[in-house]
Amino acid sequence: MKKLDAKKFIEILEKTYPDATCSLDFKTPFQITVAVMLSAQCTDERVNKTTPSLFERCKTIEDFANIDIHELEQIIHPCGFYKNKAKNIKECAKKVLENFNGEVPHTMEELLTLPGVGRKSANVILLEAFGIAKGIAVDTHAKRISNRIGLSSESDPEKIEKDLLKIFPKESLKDINHLLVWHGRNTCDSRKPLCNNCTVKEYCEFYKNL
Numbered sequence: 001m002k003k004l005d006a007k008k009f010i011e012i013l014e015k016t017y018p019d020a021t022c023s024l025d026f027k028t029p030f031q032i033t034v035a036v037m038l039s040a041q042c043t044d045e046r047v048n049k050t051t052p053s054l055f056e057r058c059k060t061i062e063d064f065a066n067i068d069i070h071e072l073e074q075i076i077h078p079c080g081f082y083k084n085k086a087k088n089i090k091e092c093a094k095k096v097l098e099n100f101n102g103e104v105p106h107t108m109e110e111l112l113t114l115p116g117v118g119r120k121s122a123n124v125i126l127l128e129a130f131g132i133a134k135g136i137a138v139d140t141h142a143k144r145i146s147n148r149i150g151l152s153s154e155s156d157p158e159k160i161e162k163d164l165l166k167i168f169p170k171e172s173l174k175d176i177n178h179l180l181v182w183h184g185r186n187t188c189d190s191r192k193p194l195c196n197n198c199t200v201k202e203y204c205e206f207y208k209n210l
Contacts, residue, residue: 001151001167001203009203010172013179016199017186020178022128025051029104029129030061030096033114034089036121038079050078061102064093088116106130119158123177133173136164141184142177148188150205 001009014020023044026032031051038047054075058064064072072086079085092115096104104125105111111122123137136142138157142164146152152163168176187194193206201207 001149003167003169005203006167007169007172009200010168010176010179012199013183014175017179017182020175020182022124022178023181024048024128026128027055029106029125030064030093031055032128033092033104033117033121033125034064036124037085037088037092037116038076040085040121041081042079047079050076061093061096064089065097085116091115092117104129106132108134119161123161127174127177131174133170133177136161136168136173136180137177138164139181140190141188142180144190145180145184145188148193148206149200149203 022032024032024035024039025048026035034054035047035051038050057071057075058067067090069086069090072089073082076082076085076089095114096102099113100110105114106126106129108119108122108126111117111125112119117125119135120137120139123135126132126134127137138146138160143155143157143160146160146164147155151167152160154160154163164176183200184190187198195201195204195207195210198204198207
């Protein structure tokens with residue numbers, strides 16, 4: 001996709017999804033960090049049903065670090081993979097307290113040192129907590145859409161991100177994450193994509209080959 005097409009592609013998606021924003025509910029940088037961890041292999045809707053009681057129980061990072069692991073597991077159980085997620089949440093809280101004076105770091109390099117935080121999660125935290133958009137969070141929606149449209153032929157999220165960063169202008173990075181997620185949920189479904197309703201089908205290799 002050429003730069004001019006990429007700009008038009010984004011403009012169309014912005015008109016299609018004018019309300020596209022982060023779907024996870026949070027109030028603090030550490031809350032979005034926890035919410036992103038819980039969202040792995042889980043819907044944002046389910047996470048948002050789980051976090052109110054979790055954030056009521058754990059009001060501070062210290063609370064997350066000190067909560068009994070079994071109690072934490074019980075609270076986040078509906079989000080799946082609860083044992084591993086609970087372990088990462090507690091260890092992440094301890095690392096933020098010990099290494100970053102209780103403040104969630106706001107660089108990619110530092111975020112990647114936190115247990116349970118990979119590049120995709122770090123991109124989301126940077127954007128949602130700090131308004132920093134230097135990368136693109138390649139989740140299942142971004143991966144699927146990138147492969148279908150022909151933005152990237154890669155399967156590895158980091159390689160897909162590199163391809164996308166070559167295509168989309170820097171000023172669009174704050175929006176592209178949300179737009180791809182909303183397009184994936186509402187139109188470019190994994191099983192039954194609504195190709196005839198798609199507003200960007202003229203750019204899509206998948207559609208052209210139907």
